[in-house]
Amino acid sequence: MTTRCAIITGITGQDGWYLSQLLLRQGYKVIGTTRDLRGADGQTHSGVDVVQWDMKDEAALAALLQTVRPTEIYNFAAYASGAAMYEEPVGIGDINGLAVARILEAIRSTNPSIRFCQASSSELFGEPLESPQCENTAFRPRSPYGAAKLYAHEMVGIYRRRHGLFAVSAILFNHESPRRGSAFVTGKVAEAAAHIKTGLAQELILGNLDARRDWGFSGDYVRAMWLMLQAPTADDYVLATGQSHSVRELCDVAFKRVGLDYRYYVQEGEDAFRPTEIVPLAGDASKARERLRWAPEIDFASMVNMMVDAELERLDQTNDKPR
Numbered sequence: 001m002t003t004r005c006a007i008i009t010g011i012t013g014q015d016g017w018y019l020s021q022l023l024l025r026q027g028y029k030v031i032g033t034t035r036d037l038r039g040a041d042g043q044t045h046s047g048v049d050v051v052q053w054d055m056k057d058e059a060a061l062a063a064l065l066q067t068v069r070p071t072e073i074y075n076f077a078a079y080a081s082g083a084a085m086y087e088e089p090v091g092i093g094d095i096n097g098l099a100v101a102r103i104l105e106a107i108r109s110t111n112p113s114i115r116f117c118q119a120s121s122s123e124l125f126g127e128p129l130e131s132p133q134c135e136n137t138a139f140r141p142r143s144p145y146g147a148a149k150l151y152a153h154e155m156v157g158i159y160r161r162r163h164g165l166f167a168v169s170a171i172l173f174n175h176e177s178p179r180r181g182s183a184f185v186t187g188k189v190a191e192a193a194a195h196i197k198t199g200l201a202q203e204l205i206l207g208n209l210d211a212r213r214d215w216g217f218s219g220d221y222v223r224a225m226w227l228m229l230q231a232p233t234a235d236d237y238v239l240a241t242g243q244s245h246s247v248r249e250l251c252d253v254a255f256k257r258v259g260l261d262y263r264y265y266v267q268e269g270e271d272a273f274r275p276t277e278i279v280p281l282a283g284d285a286s287k288a289r290e291r292l293r294w295a296p297e298i299d300f301a302s303m304v305n306m307m308v309d310a311e312l313e314r315l316d317q318t319n320d321k322p323r
């Protein structure tokens with residue numbers, strides 16, 4: 001059997017990490033791309049061949065495809081959402097949107113049999129008219145991030161229909177892990193719980209504690225994306241747990257893990273405050289459950305506990321801990 005080879009863009013992110021581990025276990029050759037090799041320290045030691053690729057450079061990608069001859073490509077590279085995205089709408093449009101057209105063109109011109117998976121987002125739904133959201137829910141993005149991701153999402157469908165590519169989009173609801181940074185609320189809360197427990201911090205200022213999200217575990221979601229590329233037909237899928245939780249519940253679980261009551265330490269503040277979503281984001285992943293036989297294995301509390309434990313372990317390995 002020929003060796004399967006996958007390219008993962010955005011290899012330094014949490015999804016890049018979990019997917020690369022899954023693929024390496026299955027005997028794939030894994031090439032990870034990043035815009036800055038300095039951010040990829042350590043990844044080369046875990047069996048991934050990390051290369052630099054500027055997502056604006058279509059010719060460089062075509063050359064890479066001709067050299068490494070991948071059978072699958074997963075596109076995880078993107079600007080993150082969050083308040084900063086309003087400062088960089090053009091850059092977001094280019095990287096989160098146009099770059100996907102560049103990848104599809106490179107596939108079409110070099111080897112149309114390469115299977116392609118795009119990391120789409122529940123931000124496509126924006127202000128949804130129904131809850132939970134499924135593949136047929138109308139897309140109403142309300143941010144530069146969501147608008148750019150919608151362009152990419154539609155281009156994947158267009159290349160599938162027009163050019164017959166095996167190109168699919170995973171409509172990913174929030175998914176987290178110990179590799180999530182503190183710019184995201186789960187990472188911020190897990191880090192703060194560990195810091196407060198060990199005396200490194202005294203309080204945590206968050207945005208809206210009543211905001212709700214459907215939070216899953218990154219490792220589960222990359223497995224689903226791999227299944228999407230092994231399926232007999234190319235199709236898009238919502239990946240979600242179906243359970244929505246508030247930021248308040250997130251704090252409750254995380255602080256309980258370290259034996260504390262979050263109500264004594266957590267406050268709402270203006271800086272991280274975003275307007276409350278009118279309809280809470282919660283995904284209906286029935287299609288993935290039925291057709292891919294996929295189900296998330298890690299539930300909300302286990303994932304939050306895992307993140308807090310990882311933060312405690314990180315502190316344990318550093319010298320500045322006052323414990």
Ligand SMILES: Nc1nc2c(ncn2[C@@H]2O[C@H](COP(=O)(O)OP(=O)(O)O[C@H]3O[C@H](CO)[C@@H](O)[C@H](O)[C@@H]3O)[C@@H](O)[C@H]2O)c(=O)[nH]1
Pocket residue numbers: 080081082120121122123172173174175183184185186188205206207208209211212213247272273274
């Ligand atoms: N980041 C952050 N969010 C906070 C805070 N306090 C409350 N929140 C609320 O927590 C929720 C989750 O915010 P994030 O963790 O920043 O994630 P996100 O904006 O939902 O985006 C993530 O999920 C999307 C999929 O739905 C992804 O597309 C996106 O890239 C990212 O992974 C939002 O409702 C936000 O208002 C805070 O201090 N910081």
